[in-house]
Amino acid sequence: MNDQIRKLSVLAVLLLVALIGATTYWQAWAAGDLADKQDNAIAQVAQFTVDRGLIYAADGTPLAANRPVKAKDGQTFYFRRYPQGDLASDVVGYSTQSRFRTGLERSENDYLTASNAHLDTVLNKVLDRLKGTTVKGNSLVLTLNPRAQRQAIDALGDNCGAVVALEPPTGKVLVMATTPAYDPNLIERSFDTIAQRAAHARCSPPAPLLNRGTAGLYVPGSTFKLVTAAAALDTGKVGPQSHFFDKGYCIEYGRKVKNFGDQAPEAFGLVTFTQALQHSINAVFCQVGKRLGALTILDYARRFGFYSLPPLETPESERRVSGLYDHGKLYFPKHSFDVDPGRLAFGQERLGVTPLQMAMVTAAIANGGVVMRPYLLDRVEAPGGGVVTRKHPESLGAAIKPETAATLTRMMEAVVAGGTGTAAQIPGIPVAGKTGTAETGVNHVNTTWFVAFAPANDPKVAVAVTMENQSQTGGETAAPIAKRIIETLLGR
């Protein structure tokens, strides 16, 4: 019988060894996939046992900190608190048990929980585990300027809207503010309070959790004339001194449409292209648009970043693509005649544009035509000090020639010096800007815009301000806010 017993032993041992094999599969091979499963409560709770990395603004102001809590079984859990309240809520997002994570808390979770693959981090984590101490996450240092950020939120007040400010030569996001903002400390404790607090905002629904800077799609109105002008100048079809005759109306889809109300007098008559931008004359841009064709304008829009998801560190789901929208879907016309080029030229066609995208257009003009990749995360710091990784400015390519950018800058300076954007003048600093007052279809309910950069001769700040449901113009509502943000960012 011994022969049989030996064979049976082999079988028994094989059965047991197969258990090690299957366990290896789950712990080594499939572990990553399982950790990402939505119903994996263990992985979700386990993440709170990591001393999560902190998040700082550019000047070191803590935007996200930890609140250690001892559980019954002696484990320490690290829950978030946000010392600055609503200051950067839509960018930083939140990390909670009940509502998971959003914003950078979600997209940079690997750094914050030390799950990133950098050798230092891996080594430190293994050492922490061996020593039995708590694993510490890496901290994020953002590019945001908290003072300007606060000012933007205060200036927008009860209005719904967004302010995005970029540093043109680098693409650093200096301000990304949205109103109504929310206090992320309330997410776990009292979620309903967030909606109550946002109820006074002048838009419906107030959607306080929406980052309007990257996910709010607005009709760009006259700010889109910058794209049209860039196309016109860059292709050489129009010069800054080219003459146009403003009849006071434009033929759109075969119908006469009058110039917009803020462009008094009714008709300007003979004007240069510079004057047309300065006073934002729709009829002239209508003619320019027809001369260029819709596809040329959209091609230039594309070079500025339209039709692709703006690169930023926030989660993809919290960003939207700018471009033409047809019944809620992004749409690129096959033929030039599918879209009215005149209407497109002054930004009233079915365009949906994010404030970040308009800030990118403005910053590119300020940066000699080169679009820089916008970024929020300046560097990642290890828990014991030392930099894990640092972001470097990155070019996304030239949208227009440097000469075109220079010409357009002079034209935009004229807008602020003596056009629709005079409210953004700053004594001693040349400001280049463009207003926008986009009709929403309801009388006296407009989306207003102001985009600008300064100093025009050595740009350090490019800003886009968007406000919903305004009865006045962009020059009256958004330009003063842009001015204050520029002043703060320039250290005035």
Next chain:
Amino acid sequence: MSYRNRELASLIVVAILTGLGFASVYIAQQDVISTASLTYAIFFLALYLVAHLVTRLTVPFADPYLLPLAGLLSAVGVIEIYRINPQDALRQSLWLVVGVGAFAGTLLVFRWDYRRVENYKYLFGLTSLGLLVLPALPVIGQRVNGARLWVHFGGLQFQPGELAKIMLIVFLAGYLREKREVLAQGRPKDLGPLLVIWGAAMLLLVQSADLGSALLYFGIFLAMLYVATGRRRFVVAGAVLFVGGCYAAYHLVDRVRERVTIWLHPWTSHPVPCPLTGHPALRQDCSSYQLVKSLYSIAAGHFGGSGFGKSTIATPDGHPLIPFLKTDFIYSALAQELGLVGISAFVLVYVVFVLRGMRTATIADDGFSKLAAAGLTFGFALQTFIIVGGIVREIPLTGITLPFVSFGGSSIVANFILLAGLLLISNRAQLRYA
């Protein structure tokens, strides 16, 4: 060194490991638990010293490693149960005392000649059958976790299957030793008993929807039949019958089909009908909830594990994240705390135990002893495979216990009796070399 001195030395190593285990749980949770936890290590040392003295007295020539290995496994079990819930660890320790009592009792009663149980083989066979039927009876039978494996009697609750397994092995060892020559001829009419046992296993499967238990009993039977006769065709015929029976049960019994579906497709991306609530739900939120949560626990261990006492098994406010952790899924908790390295070592302890048991079977000099040792050892291995294989999704999940480790009195007591049996056989076999 003599057998017993080797046993003592190994037990001291086990005691040191046990002390380290409790110490690490204590260090991880010192804010909430007292130094009293360290007295567990001393308790274990004392308990196993008693067991050791009994072996010295009754089975001086028995295998010196089986008892320390069992001690190590039960210590790991109590450490883990202690980590999950200190109160349960106290109850488990009391059951260990009862288990060692049963161990000592078995050794003392049978120290002269255990082979007389062979005369009562049919009594063992019938008792075994009776025990298996108990959970199916109305009033006292109880369905826990989907399968009827428990008996509720007065305030006591026990799984008769554990004891039934040992009795069945004793019966089979006696029966097969007597009939092995006849059976080995392989005439069709001798296939009768095979068909009877197959029928019983199928009945068990249909009645309790418990694929694992059916596999355990039938597997033990086939293994012992093979050892007794050396006929591969019995094994093949048995396996074909078993697979065929399972296939039929899959199509005929809803609950068997449900268990197989859970095994094959634990995750769904669309809601499926949920038999527990009647509303559609994702399967991982409904019927495969336990399996999936346990897999998450294993995966969380990665290579090195979180360390004793540092696994994530509950939410910050104390809600358990994995159901039935201390009983059916103790392996998942251990896998999270020990990691791949530790859990592999843990499974290797079972491997060594099985190799020692099989060695005992090969050196035994009579057919009954050989069959009994091989049956007990293979049953031990197969039971480990069935519960852990279910947890790691090699086979459909069955709620049986992990020998020496899971929380539960009947399992502990039965496994100590099994251990005593192996030591008795080993002692007799090695007596002649002494």
